[in-house]
Amino acid sequence: MSINVTKAYLPPLEEYVGYLEGIWERGWLTNNGPLVQRLEADLSTALSGARVQFMSNGTIALQVAIKALQLTGEIITTPFSYVATTTAILWEGCEPVFVDIEEQTFCIDATKIEAAITPRTSAILATHVYGYPCDVRAIEEIAKRHNLKVIYDGAHAFGVTVHGRSLLAYGDITTCSFHATKLFHTSEGGAIITMDEELAQKVWLYKSFGHIGDEYYSLGVNGKNSEFHAAMGLCNLPRVPEFIEARRQVAELYRAELASLPLRYPITPADTEYNYSYFPIIFETEQQMQRVKDALAAHDINTRRYFFPSLNKLPYHTGADCPVSEDISLRVLCLPFYQQLEHDDVRRISQLIRENYA
Numbered sequence: 001m002s003i004n005v006t007k008a009y010l011p012p013l014e015e016y017v018g019y020l021e022g023i024w025e026r027g028w029l030t031n032n033g034p035l036v037q038r039l040e041a042d043l044s045t046a047l048s049g050a051r052v053q054f055m056s057n058g059t060i061a062l063q064v065a066i067k068a069l070q071l072t073g074e075i076i077t078t079p080f081s082y083v084a085t086t087t088a089i090l091w092e093g094c095e096p097v098f099v100d101i102e103e104q105t106f107c108i109d110a111t112k113i114e115a116a117i118t119p120r121t122s123a124i125l126a127t128h129v130y131g132y133p134c135d136v137r138a139i140e141e142i143a144k145r146h147n148l149k150v151i152y153d154g155a156h157a158f159g160v161t162v163h164g165r166s167l168l169a170y171g172d173i174t175t176c177s178f179h180a181t182k183l184f185h186t187s188e189g190g191a192i193i194t195m196d197e198e199l200a201q202k203v204w205l206y207k208s209f210g211h212i213g214d215e216y217y218s219l220g221v222n223g224k225n226s227e228f229h230a231a232m233g234l235c236n237l238p239r240v241p242e243f244i245e246a247r248r249q250v251a252e253l254y255r256a257e258l259a260s261l262p263l264r265y266p267i268t269p270a271d272t273e274y275n276y277s278y279f280p281i282i283f284e285t286e287q288q289m290q291r292v293k294d295a296l297a298a299h300d301i302n303t304r305r306y307f308f309p310s311l312n313k314l315p316y317h318t319g320a321d322c323p324v325s326e327d328i329s330l331r332v333l334c335l336p337f338y339q340q341l342e343h344d345d346v347r348r349i350s351q352l353i354r355e356n357y358a
Helices: 013-026 034-046 058-068 083-091 136-146 197-206 228-256 286-298 323-331 343-356
Strands: 051-055 074-077 097-099 121-127 151-155 173-177 188-196 281-283 332-334
Touching: 013 051, 013 197, 013 228, 013 343, 034 051, 034 173, 034 228, 051 058, 051 228, 058 083, 058 121, 058 151, 058 173, 058 188, 058 197, 074 083, 083 097, 083 121, 121 136, 121 286, 188 197, 188 228, 286 323, 286 343
Parallel strands: 074 097, 074 121, 121 151, 151 173
Antiparallel strands: 051 188, 173 188, 281 332
8 A cells, every 4th residue: 555745634524524414504605604713713712812814725825915915026935835935926926035044944044034135025925844933033023124024834834833822823924724735634725824903804805805795895816715624624623732742753753763864854943842744854965865765656655855846946937046945955855744654654664765775
């Protein structure tokens, strides 16, 4: 049987069906139904009281966030992220300006941001890579000095706390993905998270075509999500702590099994409670990485070059050289990692890596 790099958790069927029965009784399938409202309230409690707008996916959340903050011109961003981070900026008619990453968390290097600021800069859009936090305090200080907005792509960061607060509660807006492969998922989905009530109301209009009934207030798109997706989220949300604990155990087993190899891992910053969202390993060379990747694939074990390429090297939009990101993107490999992964499979994967590492 093949092993995938990620695997969605499905709650007990009878639990999900219980929510479906309520949907059938009410006949209310979408358009801000009671399950969506309940999920948003429960998420707000889980995320340090931030206002949460449940969205159809994480990419539309990024696009709406850029629009809601009225960003124009240049947006400073990271080259080491999923492509949606960059394409959302381009889609909204702004210009990505890439700043290289630092070598411990692979997040944007806050010490290099100010040198990239110009009169056309309107915001910083940074990614909490693999759930490791950006330097949120330093970025906040830079943004205040230069009157910039801050968006965090928190697609990997659900369940992380830093400085005693949900990581998703930092910045003007944090966006999140609730895709089926994520630690917390709603099958498909995402969110915009903000501490600003007025901004949250603006986002609500933007995701709902800009009107309430026959009253039209602003432009908008269809960024809403359904009762069916909210039901999946309500099933999964209470289980997040046990998901994180199970993933922690898998991560520790991988590290123990691979301890004899000269591999690198991201480093968790101080004062952070991590969520074990992914398990990336950094090889000494791209050739070593590719050899191991091919060997695992030969045994039906799927891995992912996450992230490759460095986004400043995209064929449709290039940016300044980012040597750290370019280097790491060539040598990184994400191993199969999810809470249901059997420990014997972790040992077998690790053995194959050891046997093919040279």
